[in-house]
């Protein structure tokens with residue numbers, strides 16, 4: 279398996295993977311919207327390839343953390359692995375590769391909404407541990423933060439950009 283940053287030529291294949299994994303097109307459209315926005319980070323849109331075929335994708339993009347000041351943190355969404363390739367470590371490899379890249383780029387933290395049984399293994403913790411508040415009601419354990427080396431106690435309320443409205 280190879281993990282690399284996405285390229286323009288991958289867009290359709292990535293959409294197909296996301297659509298297949300989620301069984302709906304909201305998340306694929308989210309990726310398309312983010313790519314058109316200032317929140318897009320090309321180096322943090324990663325694909326997993328097996329024998330030259332894209333079987334997984336992860337996107338980290340900028341979302342806002344609003345307190346007295348507003349700072350940009352990473353939102354991890356979406357993450358998708360083609361169903362036939364799930365439970366082989368590909369999703370985990372994408373998360374780990376993304377977090378390493380984000381750390382190298384000097385990002386402070388990443389936020390994920392999802393199942394803690396999956397995300398805790400990468401060091402994600404409930405956002406309330408860091409006084410970071412979800413913008414919508416969600417069980418505490420499911421809204422999580424992974425702090426990176428550059429984390430400096432940023433706290434506040436998360437605000438998602440408009441691209442996320444359709445998800």
Ligand SMILES: CC(C)(COP(=O)(O)OP(=O)(O)OC[C@H]1O[C@@H](n2cnc3c(N)ncnc32)[C@H](O)[C@@H]1OP(=O)(O)O)[C@@H](O)C(=O)NCCC(=O)NCCS
Pocket residue numbers: 299300356357358359360363364365366367368369370371391392393395396
């Ligand atoms: C979630 C997803 C990306 C995981 O990818 P994957 O390649 O199967 O993940 P891995 O093989 O690295 O890890 C599988 C582990 O995660 C667990 N896991 C996977 N999806 C999970 C979920 N939704 N809730 C809880 N645990 C989950 C598996 O049980 C397995 O646990 P184990 O290692 O203890 O056996 C994949 O199942 C997927 O694309 N699902 C559909 C889209 C989706 O729900 N995306 C996540 C949005 S937060």
